[in-house]
Structures are given as C-alpha cells and as structure tokens.
Ligand code: HEM
C-alpha cells in the first residue's frame with residue numbers, strides 16, 4: 001500500500017510541470033484547427049470578450065486606426081504606472097510637492113515612470129478625441145449603436161476628469177493655479193446669478209465649488225478630494241463603463257460595417273469569398289444571439305476570419321505601438337514640475353493642460369459662457385447626434401454617404417475662416433467691455449466670441465440641412481466645425497497667448513519677468 | 514372599461530408595487546445621504562482678518578501691497594481703504610499695473626479703484642472692511658466687502 005502511494009506521489013511529482021501547465025492552459029498547445037482556435041478564444045476570460053470570428057472588413061486598419069484600442073492601452077499604462085507612483089506620493093499639502101520631487105529626482109526609475117504616466121495620460125486624451133471623430137465620420141453611431149455612443153461620451157468626460165484631477169496632485173505652481181481657475185469655473189454660474197441678483201437664494205456655482213474643494217479655496221481638503229477621485233473613484237467608474245462599452249460592441253454585432261451584398265461573392269484583399277448568409281431554417285448557438293448577423297464557427301470560406309490569431313495579432317501590435325510611443329516620449333521629454341504652490345503669486349501666464357486651453361480661451365471672454373454653458377451645449381449636442389440622425393447608411397465607411405467628403409471640406413474651410421476671423425477681430429479690437437465700460441454683465445455673458453461661434457456654427461449646419469436636404473450632412477458640418485474650432489482655439493491659446501493673456505506671435509517674444 | 518370600473522389589482526401585485534416603491538424611496542434617500550456628506554457643513558480655512566500694523570506706518574498718498582494677504586492697502590486724504598487683489602473672474606492674483614491692476618490669467622484689467630476696464634472679470638475688485646484692533650493696529654477683514662469709496666478715518 002505504502003509503496004504504491006509513494007509511487008503515485010513520485011509519479012505526480014514527476015508530472016508536476018506538465019500538470020500545472022495543463023491546468024493553466026486548457027488546450028495545452030497552440031491551437032491547430034478552427035475548432036481549437038475558437039476554444040482558445042472563449043476559454044480565456046480576457047479573450048472571450050471577443051467573438052470567435054471577426055468580419056474581415058472590421059479588421060482593416062484604416063477603418064478604426066486602432067484608436068479605441070490605443071485609448072485602452074494607454075489607460076492600462078496609466079493604471080500600472082499610477083499604482084507605482086502611489087507607492088511614494090503623499091496627498092498632503094506639506095508633503096505632496098516634496099514627494100513628487102523625490103519621485104522625480106531620487107527614486108530609482110521614478111522620473112521615467114512619472115514621465116510615462118504623464119505622457120500616456122495625454123496620449124489617452126488625444127486618442128479618445130480621435131476615436132470619437134473616427135466613430136463619427138464612419139457613421140458608426142447609428143442604430144443599434146446609439147447607446148454605445150453615449151457610453152463613449154461618458155468615457156470621454158471621465159478621461160478629461162481623470163486628467164484634471166491628476167493635474168493638482170504635484171502641488172506646484174502649475175497645479176495650484178490651474179485648479180484655482182478650474183474650480184472657479186465650477187463657481188461661474190455665480191456670474192449669472194450675481195448678474196440677476198439671486199445668488200443669495202440660489203447658488204449652484206458656490207455649491208459645485210464647495211463640493212469640489214471642500215472649502216472656498218484650494219487647500220488640503222481639495223487635495224484629498226482630488227486624490228480620492230483620481231486614484232479610486234474615476235478609474236473605477238471608467239473601468240466599469242469600459243466593460244459596458246466592450247460588451248455593447250459584442251451585442252451590437254461587432255464593429256459597424258456596411259451590409260454585405262446579398263448572395264454571391266464579395267471581394268476581400270484580392271480574394272473572392274462567398275458571403276455568409278444566415279439561414280432562416282438553422283438554429284444558431286448562444287454566441288450568435290446578438291443583434292446583427294454573426295457567423296457560426298466552422299462554416300466554409302466566407303468574409304469572416306478566426307479572431308485567433310488574426311484579431312489578436314492586430315490588437316497586440318496596437319498595444320506594442322502605444323507602449324513604444326509612450327516610452328519614446330517619456331525617455332526624451334520630462335514631465336514639468338514648477339516651484340512649490342504659492343497662493344500669493346500666480347504663474348504668468350497660468351495655462352491649463354493643452355486639451356483645456358481651447359476652453360481657457362473661451363473662458364477669457366466669459367467664465368460662465370465659456371466654462372459651463374458652451375461645454376454643456378457641446379456635450380448635449382454630441383449626445384443627440386445618434387438620435388437625430390437616424391437614417392441608415394454609410395455605417396463603417398469613412399464619409400460613407402454621398403457628398404460627405406465635400407461637406408467636410410467646405411465645413412473645414414468655413415470654420416477656419418470664422419474662427420481665425422473672430423480671433424483676429426477680438427485681438428485687434430477687444431470686446432464689449434472695451435467699448436462700453438459700463439455695460440451690464442448679462443450682455444457679456446450672452447454675446448461674446450464663444451457664444452457667437454456656437455451660433456454661427458449652428459446656423460451653418462442648418463444651412464447645410466436645408467441645402468443638402470440631409471440630416472447626416474448637417475451633422476457632419478456641425479461636428480467638423482466643432483473639431484476645427486476646438487483645434488484652432490487650442491492651438492491659438494497654446495502658442496499665441498502669453499503673459500496677461502496678451503497676444504504674441506511666438507512665445508519667444510514674451511517679456512522676461 | 515370605465516372609470517367606475519377600475520382594473521382589478523390583485524393584493525399580491527399591489528404589495529409588490531408598494532415594496533418596489535419603498536425600495537426606490539430607500540435608494541433615493543441613501544443617494545441623497547451619500548451626496549450630503551461631501552458637502553462641507555463648516556468651511557475650513559484660515560481666519561482672514563489681517564493685522565497690518567499701526568496706521569502711522571502708512572503715509573498719506575501711499576499704497577502698500579500685501580502679497581500673502583492678497584490685498585492692497587491705500588491711504589489718501591480721506592482715509593484708508595483696502596482693495597482685494599483676487600481677480601473676480603477666476604481667482605488669480607492681480608498685479609499692479611501703470612493705471613490700475615492687471616490679471617495675468619485671462620487679461621482682466623481694473624482701474625486703480627478696482628472697477629473693470631477690460632477683460633472677462635464680471636465684477637469690480639472688492640473693497641474690504643478696514644478697522645482697528647484694540648491695540649490700535651489697522652485690521653482688514655478680507656471676508657467683509659464694503660461699498661466702493663468707503664474710507665476708514667483714523
Ligand atoms: C476611454 C475612452 C474610450 C475607450 C478606451 C474606447 C474603446 C473602444 C474600442 C476598443 C472600440 C473598438 C473599436 C475601435 O477600436 O475603434 C470602441 C468602439 C466604439 N466606441 Fe469607444 N472608446 C472610448 C471612448 C469613446 C467615445 C468618446 C465615443 C463617442 C462619443 C465612443 C464610441 C464608440 C462607438 C459608438 C464604438 C462602436 C464603433 C463601431 O461599431 O464601429 N467611444 N471603443
């Protein structure tokens with residue numbers, strides 16, 4: 001008896017490496033048949049959010065440019081590096097600055113990790129914006145993807161909120177003044193309530209600011225609130241919504257793509273493949289029970305390919321590219337760290353991070369209009385797109401319906417002319433307050449370059465609606481104007497605004513102080 | 514079916530409606546409670562009453578900037594007055610310019626009495642209450658605004 005148990009034990013010991021490996025990898029080897037490839041996909045928690053087969057069209061790099069994935073990748077990078085930074089960072093007004101300094105100058109690899117965190121966060125903002133633009137211009141928000149567009153917008157807001165809250169944590173001059181300005185933007189409904197004299201009874205601005213800062217000024221309470229939001233609340237919310245985002249992509253039938261021509265052959269990559277037709281008489285498996293048409297495993301040649309390995313290679317390469325880009329940026333360029341926060345002397349100019357600079361330009365006309373109302377209008381406008389433009393057509397194709405490309409270029413031209421003209425006018429002639437020093441604040445809130453942008457762009461899109469008789473084209477014109485306005489204002493405030501928010505052709509002309 | 518003959522609601526579905534209602538009421542109350550907590554009941558913060566020293570220290574026609582306290586103290590023939598140097602736009606600290614104050618953040622400009630002459634600031638720079646402490650030092654209460662033109666005579 002004892003003898004056999006010992007044997008069994010030794011035998012198990014001998015097999016240990018193999019049995020451990022088998023228990024981890026259910027297949028135990030690289031999949032060889034399509035059946036095994038599909039098992040490789042749905043037997044793995046992380047891979048099984050993918051369908052087993054994907055349509056070749058959606059694999060084409062120029063459909064998505066991998067932008068959504070790049071956003072995911074840079075988010076993962078910020079999570080990993082963020083946890084590392086938490087090891088040394090201390091969220092207290094006395095210690096925060098010093099701990100960042102330690103990370104930057106003393107901790108081994110600290111500076112590099114900090115740079116990676118900064119850069120991937122910035123990359124994430126950029127890439128999320130581009131991803132939204134690609135979803136828009138490929139009309140991928142149309143039925144049944146309206147809901148996922150909304151989830152996407154929530155993700156955009158969370159991404160911006162994450163970077164805003166992260167901005168305060170170093171507790172340097174840049175951080176302190178950017179957050180002072182930011183929290184006073186939250187306070188800016190007061191501009192309106194003051195102007196009509198109801199602040200004493202109804203003060204949403206003050207409420208928002210107190211909620212954000214826990215005080216009337218940026219101090220310890222603000223720092224700890226921002227810290228909690230930045231390292232816990234917002235990432236958790238983002239991960240949750242990201243799960244919903246991915247899940248909806250599956251349930252909406254994969255990425256948006258044009259209908260295959262009925263019957264016959266479709267050409268893919270120089271190859272003619274028979275088009276898959278779901279049969280009315282066939283019962284499809286659970287995996288196929290989603291909106292849209294989905295191919296089951298192991299059917300003959302058709303216009304889908306196995307996710308393993310085709311999709312996974314593509315995803316892996318996007319991840320690698322993202323990592324490479326952040327590493328290179330982080331290697332060559334250091335995250336800024338100014339002097340310790342000083343409540344007496346603001347930075348001059350005190351600039352927000354680049355993606356908020358367009359807003360800062362608008363805020364420099366009216367805090368309430370530029371900082372609250374216009375962002376609100378833009379968000380609501382974006383959210384309404386899939387519900388107002390409901391006619392199918394063009395899904396999954398860049399500029400897929402007729403005239404889209406020409407409306408796009410016309411709108412670029414129009415929006416550039418309007419934005420440059422308005423900025424040039426404001427820089428040269430000033431605005432209402434300069435001409436009528438005693439004008440009532442309500443006029444300034446209502447009529448300023450920011451609100452005029454919104455009005456003119458809206459008028460342009462209504463003009464397109466009437467002239468081209470198409471809701472989609474009208475949406476294209478408005479969205480393009482928004483993109484152009486955002487880009488130009490951001491550029492303008494980054495390059496041409498100097499000390500005292502004066503206009504300069506180049507930063508090299510700023511007066512030294 | 515007329516109004517006199519309402520659809521029959523079974524006891525069971527009535528009870529489940531009521532319990533569902535109480536569930537959502539509880540949820541709403543909990544949510545309200547959750548959002549009450551972060552709304553500070555007491556605003557923490559330093560006392561913003563500043564002792565600036567004996568009045569004799571400031572000659573008539575003088576102006577003295579107090580950077581830490583974010584205010585500028587003036588003395589003219591009529592008396593003392595203090596103007597806050599926190600911009601009414603978005604809270605940056607304004608600097609003294611040739612003919613008044615200029616804000617570095619979005620270019621608001623004020624004249625030397627604090628009135629807005631340009632830029633996005635919605636209100637003039639506040640005039641602050643000036644008084645004296647028991648030992649005779651000038652005291653500025655930065656939390657109390659006074660109407661423009663108010664002077665404190667010693
Ligand atoms: C944290 C930010 C975001 C992440 C990580 C993310 C990630 C992704 C990924 C990986 C995809 C798969 C396709 C692709 O790579 O393009 C996708 C698709 C999609 N995203 Fe996002 N996304 C984000 C934000 C947004 C935003 C801001 C919007 C729009 C307002 C949006 C709307 C959509 C829609 C509608 C689809 C389906 C597209 C289709 O069916 O072709 N997402 N997203």
Ligand code: FES
Nearest residue numbers: 600602603616619
């Ligand atoms: S804070 Fe002074 S102009 Fe904006």
